[in-house]
Every structure is written in structure tokens, then in C-alpha cells.
Amino acid sequence: MKDRSLCDVLAEARRDGRAALMVDVKCRSPRDGQLISPERLEPYVHALLAGGVDALSTPTDPVYFGGSVATAQRIRRIAAVPLMRKEFFTTVAQMDESEEAGFDAVQLSLSTVTDPDLFQEMKSRAEKLGMEVVVGVHSRSQLERAIELGAVAVGINNRDITALELDDGTVDLSASLMSMVPDDVFVISESAMHTTADVGRVAGTGADAVLVGTAVAKSADPAATAREFREGARAWRR
Ligand SMILES: O=C(O)c1ccccc1NCC(=O)[C@H](O)[C@H](O)COP(=O)(O)O
Numbered sequence: 248m249k250d251r252s253l254c255d256v257l258a259e260a261r262r263d264g265r266a267a268l269m270v271d272v273k274c275r276s277p278r279d280g281q282l283i284s285p286e287r288l289e290p291y292v293h294a295l296l297a298g299g300v301d302a303l304s305t306p307t308d309p310v311y312f313g314g315s316v317a318t319a320q321r322i323r324r325i326a327a328v329p330l331m332r333k334e335f336f337t338t339v340a341q342m343d344e345s346e347e348a349g350f351d352a353v354q355l356s357l358s359t360v361t362d363p364d365l366f367q368e369m370k371s372r373a374e375k376l377g378m379e380v381v382v383g384v385h386s387r388s389q390l391e392r393a394i395e396l397g398a399v400a401v402g403i404n405n406r407d408i409t410a411l412e413l414d415d416g417t418v419d420l421s422a423s424l425m426s427m428v429p430d431d432v433f434v435i436s437e438s439a440m441h442t443t444a445d446v447g448r449v450a451g452t453g454a455d456a457v458l459v460g461t462a463v464a465k466s467a468d469p470a471a472t473a474r475e476f477r478e479g480a481r482a483w484r485r
Contacts, residue, residue: 253329253352253379254399256301257433257455265481266450267301269435270473271333271460272322275313277411282313282464291469292322298473304331304354304458311411316348323349331381335359339372346376356383357392358408370396381435383408390424393432400433402458405440415439418449425452443479450480 260267272292274283283291295303303326305319306312312333323330331352332345336359345353353373360366373380382393383402393401403421407414421436428434436449437458446457457480466472 251327251329251351253302253331253381254433256329257400257435260301261433261455263481266436266446266454267456268299268446268473268477268480269302269304269331269456269458270295270300270463271437271458272303272305273312273314273460273464274318275311276461277311279461279465282461285318288318288321289325291464292325294468294470295463295473296326296328298470299477300328300473301456301477302329302331304333306333308333308335316344319348319350331379333383336369339365339368342369342372342376342378345373346378350378352379352381354381354383354402356385356402356404356408357389358383358385358404367396383437384424385420387424387427390427394427394429398432400435400455401428402435402437403454404437406438412438418445421449421454422452425454440476443475446476446479447482 256267275281305314307314307316307319309315329351331354332350333354355369370380381400381402382398383404384390384393385404385407403424405418405420433455435456435458436454440446440459441462449457463469463472
């Protein structure tokens with residue numbers, strides 16, 4: 248295990264009775280076009296840190312999300328919080344690449360890594376390299392499978408990632424699946440949160456973290472929005 252641990256951050260939030268705030272540093276979205284220009288990357292990440300973000304993720308896919316491993320390394324250089332990689336992973340070698348780039352965690356989505364043997368090989372390799380694996384799910388059956396696979400953390404994506412964000416997504420999905428998750432599995436609810444009320448509603452279902460991308464990137468004051476979302480994820484749990 249690395250010094251920085253996403254699960255430690257989630258456990259700490261759980262002990263504090265709040266949901267942690269994760270921000271997805273997404274340079275481009277298929278729905279909204281460019282969100283973070285290359286010259287804005289470092290100021291943006293500094294703003295998130297100033298806003299008290301607990302952990303970060305970033306999609307490294309260049310085609311739809313405008314990301315890259317090089318961009319992730321720029322984030323890594325300035326952010327001491329846990330960093331999770333999102334990607335349409337296709338090879339086990341990408342686990343080594345993730346570790347070398349400085350990621351603490353990878354999200355392996357059951358929607359995109361559909362070959363069970365490849366999924367298992369990627370998971371084992373990532374864990375062997377000391378990274379944490381978040382199993383991405385988008386349905387009840389995928390959540391059951393994630394639990395069977397011994398996931399320590401699941402990312403419930405409120406959007407169908409295979410629709411490339413052109414679906415609206417709804418936090419109702421996280422709300423409906425929460426009761427199925429055993430206590431010893433951490434839950435990150437991801438996507439389709441636009442307001443502090445959305446964040447609060449998800450935190451209120453018992454998620455250990457909320458992961459927001461677009462709403463923070465589009466905000467005129469990302470530090471203030473991160474602060475507000477973090478506070479929302481705390482206040483609604485009381
Ligand atoms: O979720 C994945 O597995 C994934 C893989 C490759 C590229 C992107 C991926 N996910 C991106 C997202 O799910 C969203 O950007 C993220 O949850 C933030 O969503 P939003 O707040 O709605 O912008």
C-alpha cells in the first residue's frame with residue numbers, strides 16, 4: 248500500500264460522519280466540450296486543494312475526455328491527496344503505467360472491462376503494485392459482481408459510462424443501490440451531481456464519498472464551490 252491511501256481518506260470521512268469530496272479533473276466532456284484548458288490546469292487544481300478536496304480522480308482518455316497520463320502527472324506534482332485514474336482500460340500493462348505515473352488508485356469499471364479474466368488480471372496486478380482498486384458499477388447486477396470479486400471500494404456511476412455522458416444520469420441510482428452494499432465496502436457515488444442539494448442527498452444515503460466533475464469545473468469560483476460541496480456532504484449527514 249502507498250503512503251497516500253484513498254481508502255484511508257474514505258475511512259476517516261466515515262469516522263467523522265460525513266461523505267468525502269472527490270473532484271474529477273476532467274479537461275473535456277463529450278457533453279460540454281472543453282472544461283479545463285491546458286493553461287488552467289495547475290490553477291484549477293490549486294483551487295480545489297484550497298477548497299478542501301479530500302481526493303482527486305482524472306480520466307486519462309484523450310479522445311472523449313481530453314486527458315492523458317502527462318496531464319495526470321501535472322496534477323500529481325502539485326496534489327498530495329489521493330489520485331485515482333479513470334480510463335477505458337484495455338491492457339494489464341496500463342496498471343504498471345498507472346503506478347509509474349503516481350496514481351494511488353485505479354477505477355476498473357465493469358461496464359468497460361467486460362472480460363472477467365482480464366478484469367481479474369488487472370485487479371491483481373494493480374493490487375500487487377500497491378494501488379487501490381475501485382470497482383466501477385452502474386447496475387444492481389454489476390454491484391453484486393463487484394461484491395463477489397471482493398471489492399474494497401465501489402464507484403457507483405450514476406451515468407452509464409458507455410453512453411459517454413450523453414445520458415443525464417440520476418443520483419436515484421446511488422440511492423437505490425446503497426442498501427445492498429456491505430458495511431466493509433466503501434462507496435463512492437459518481438457523476439450527475441449539479442448542486443449542493445444533489446451532493447447532500449447522496450451523502451444522506453450513506454455514501455462514503457461523492458465524486459463531482461463538471462459542476463466544479465464550470466463554476467466561476469472552483470475553490471468556493473468545492474468548499475460548499477464539502478460542507479454540503481458533511482451537513483446533510485447530521
Ligand atoms: O467512469 C469511468 O470508468 C470512466 C472511464 C474513462 C473515462 C471517464 C470515466 N468516467 C468519467 C466520469 O464518470 C465522470 O467524469 C465523473 O464521474 C464526473 O461526472 P460529472 O460530475 O457528471 O461531470
